[in-house]
Amino acid sequence: MFGIILYWVAYSLLLLFTLNSSFRRAMHVKANNPAQNLPAAGTLPLIQLYFEFNHLKQLYRQGWLQRGLPVEQCESVAEHSFGVAVLGLLLCDQFFPQLDALRVMRLALLHDFGEIDAGDITPEDALPAEEKQSRERAAVSRLFHSLPGGSTYIHLWEEYENGETPEARLVRQIDRLEMAMQASVYAFQAGLAPDEFYASARAALHEPALQRLLDELTSLQPAQPYQEKRSNLQDGSAHDKTG
16 A cells, blocks of 8 residues: 555656646746756855846746747846836835835845746646745745845745735736836837736726826827737838838
């Protein structure tokens, strides 16, 4: 009986590893995690962590690629995190002076660290939310466990994930607003139809100031229809028109 149990445990672990490996291979990246090039031991924790989070510069935001955006135009996860942090600073100063702007920026800069290992999981991946969070939590724990004071950053990530504070709840909304704003950029630049991203953001926004910004954003319309612009970019005629 013990042998049978051991067999099924081993089989389950192998299956989980296979699924995880297949899932990771599906991620579009510029290169593999640079931390893989470091020595197995002896690297200072801060240098190790830098090589790890450098991977967010290489990991594309997968949802744009899944909508057909050319890879050369696609932002990285790090670029998205930067956008969330800058928006957080500006929005706090303008609309939410009662909040801790520094905490907002810290949360924004850390909120996607789980994707270093887990990848940028999208709804199209059909991964249960609990599994997605579990993978990202394991990544954050691994990344910070050897860094002096690392528990502080783990707690900040948990604060964001759970929406524990007004700052965390604001950053969770800004995360969606930044996505909508980037969709608008791609609508103008690449003919991407942004409506589904606007709708996703609208469902997540609760602050009136953010809702008004989204209203203003959605009122902007490219002079050229989305599909026509996308077709022109793909066949090169858009470049001909601009010289």
